[in-house]
Amino acid sequence: GVWVDEFESLGLDDCLDKTWPMCCVYINDHKTKYLDRAYGRVSRKELKTKLLSGCVSNQVKFHKAKVWKIEHQEFESSVVCSDGSELKASLIVDASGFTSHFIEYDKPRSHGYQIAHGILAEVDNHPFDLDKMVLMDWRDSHLGSEPYLRKDNSKIPTFLYVMPFSSNLIFLEETSLVSRPVLSYMEVKKRMVARLRHLGIKVRSVIEDEKCLIPMGGPLPIIPQSVMAIGGNSGIVHPSTGYMVART
Ligand SMILES: Cc1cc2nc3c(=O)[nH]c(=O)nc-3n(C[C@H](O)[C@H](O)[C@H](O)COP(=O)(O)OP(=O)(O)OC[C@H]3O[C@@H](n4cnc5c(N)ncnc54)[C@H](O)[C@@H]3O)c2cc1C
Incomplete structure (x- = not known):
């Protein structure tokens, strides 16, 4: 679920399969x-299709494998995959979720x-x-x-x-x-x-x-570090609501 105005401002409101004009909270x-604010249910299929087609139209190349290891040299990094392939990169962005092993934190992660x-x-x-x-x-x-x-x-x-x-x-x-x-x-x-x-x-x-x-909640990634965290591994889940797709 998301707030409709937040999805509208991202141009994603066509991915909502149902909206309600207002919300209520039984205290x-x-x-x-x-709450005089419209709420919507995200169609996971529509959202995924829209994000993937945005990637395709911007010439993003896909490679299907599990990331095994990340290595850093002085001017270049590489991603070693489960299928044995090795991909070179100048910047690695890790969107592999909460359990990522590739991001360093300054404190223990006690969620x-x-x-x-x-x-x-x-x-x-x-x-x-x-x-x-x-x-x-x-x-x-x-x-x-x-x-x-x-x-x-x-x-x-x-x-x-x-x-x-x-x-x-x-x-x-x-x-x-x-x-x-x-x-x-x-x-x-x-x-x-x-x-x-x-x-x-x-x-x-x-x-x-x-x-x-x-x-x-939990600590934020150390900055700077060689891999950039995004999503659940980067501490952007709202600490008191659990929303990440919606902001509040
Ligand atoms: C049932 C449920 C309902 C939720 N409802 C809401 C909601 O209504 N609103 C909201 O804002 N949030 C909601 N959340 C929370 C939200 O889904 C998460 O915060 C969000 O999915 C985190 O996104 P992410 O992209 O960081 O990680 P994920 O969505 O976990 O995606 C990580 C991806 O990386 C892949 N991956 C992992 N390791 C590797 C590897 N080594 N190599 C290659 N790929 C890898 C995984 O297979 C996965 O596809 C909900 C969560 C759950 C479980």
Whole structure:
């Protein structure tokens, strides 16, 4: 998900497959905050196609292999690949994600983690307005009859992120915003089951499911260094929301 205005300013709004004119945040059972800002769901396929076609039209050459090693000489660097090939470069940009071994940091990387369990589901019905994306539903009344879940939820709370597509199709994601150590995935799933039961949402079928684990915060890469980090390995994931594609 992204804020529509952020994707518009990047010229990427044609990669959104669904938008909602506004968002809301349920603070608790008595207080709801409405955000007058449109939100959209990114079509991963459209975004990937658009980025790749931009590369193709700018004569980017692709080489499919795993990077094994990076070596630096005085005026040149080289990338040694799993297929035995060696590519020469004047600048190496590493976009290989959070677990990259090619970037140096000035401190040990002790992340917090965002963890979430999400389903795109066909349901009998649901209580959410179709014109609002629910950024966070922090209500915890569903834990009234689940005292063992309530105790842990008061230490590391989770919220529901909701994209209602129609009265029968909905994306639901129970999310722990950030914790160190990471909240157990099983606990996240149990809380989601309790919440959906309380909301009266009966899942007919799960069309897609996702496990989301995002390292949050941590040190920045040392500057200067021979390899340039970009993306998850460069510390640009927002430390308190987990967004990288969106800014906030
Ligand atoms: C389920 C889920 C939902 C998310 N939702 C959102 C969201 O709504 N909004 C948002 O902003 N962020 C979201 N995020 C976070 C976002 O996806 C990540 O922050 C982002 O993908 C990091 O991008 P990246 O390009 O740095 O790394 P990645 O997307 O991890 O890409 C790294 C790529 O490098 C490749 N690679 C790794 N090692 C090598 C190697 N040695 N040689 C060659 N290739 C290699 C990998 O195969 C991979 O293709 C979500 C994450 C998850 C898991």
